[in-house]
Amino acid sequence: MEIWINPACSKCRSAISLLDAEGAEYTVxxxxxxxxxxxEIREVLDRLGLEPWDITRTQEAAAKELGLKEWARDDxxxxxxxxxxxxxxxxxxxxxxxxxxxxxxxxxxEDAVRDALARK
Numbered sequence: 001m002e003i004w005i006n007p008a009c010s011k012c013r014s015a016i017s018l019l020d021a022e023g024a025e026y027t028v029x030x031x032x033x034x035x036x037x038x039x040e041i042r043e044v045l046d047r048l049g050l051e052p053w054d055i056t057r058t059q060e061a062a063a064k065e066l067g068l069k070e071w072a073r074d075d076x077x078x079x080x081x082x083x084x085x086x087x088x089x090x091x092x093x094x095x096x097x098x099x100x101x102x103x104x105x106x107x108x109x110e111d112a113v114r115d116a117l118a119r120k
Contacts (some may be wrong), residue, residue, distance in 0.1 A: 001116065003107070004031040004096040015107040026097075030091050034118075038086045039077075044096060045082075047104035052081035055093040055106060062088040063113055081102040 003019065003026055005012035019026055029036075036044070045052060053073045057063060066084060068091075071077055085092050097112075098104045099119035107113040 001026045001100055002029055002098045003027070004029045004032070004036070004092070004094060006032055006090075006094050009094055011108050014110070015095045015097065015113045016114045019117070020109060024117055031092060031094070034087065035089045036092075038082050041082050041085050041092075043105055044098065047098060047102060048096070048106065048108075049103075052078060052085055055096070056081065056085065057091050057093055060088075060091055063091055 001024065003012075003015060005016065007013070007030065011076045016028070041052070045055070048055065051073065053068075053071070058066060058068050063069070066088070068081075068084065070096060071080065075080075093106050093108070095107045096104060097116040099116045101119040103119055105112045105116045107116060
């Protein structure tokens with residue numbers, strides 16, 4: 001399993017602590033430094049079963065500068081959103097855990113992290 005984190009994020013640190021406490025094997029990806037490509041974002045969205053606007057942090061300064069709240073949320077706008085996430089990775093909701101079974105979760109709660117741990 002892999003976890004996309006921002007080390008400054010308390011939710012990310014909590015998720016890592018829980019994974020460690022459970023003895024999970026995982027790889028850390030500091031996604032602000034090792035920025036995911038558009039294709040990687042598409043793959044994670046598929047694994048999450050979500051759309052790009054579902055994992056976008058719309059309160060970030062970059063989101064406000066881009067005017068994301070006014071962007072359409074439909075199939076024809078999907079690529080535009082994915083490009084924005086790749087160009088501004090701070091907009092990506094965190095932490096994202098890709099589970100061993102090919103799925104993924106946004107691990108903002110203990111329950112979500114435990115859900116990822118249960119997927120084998």
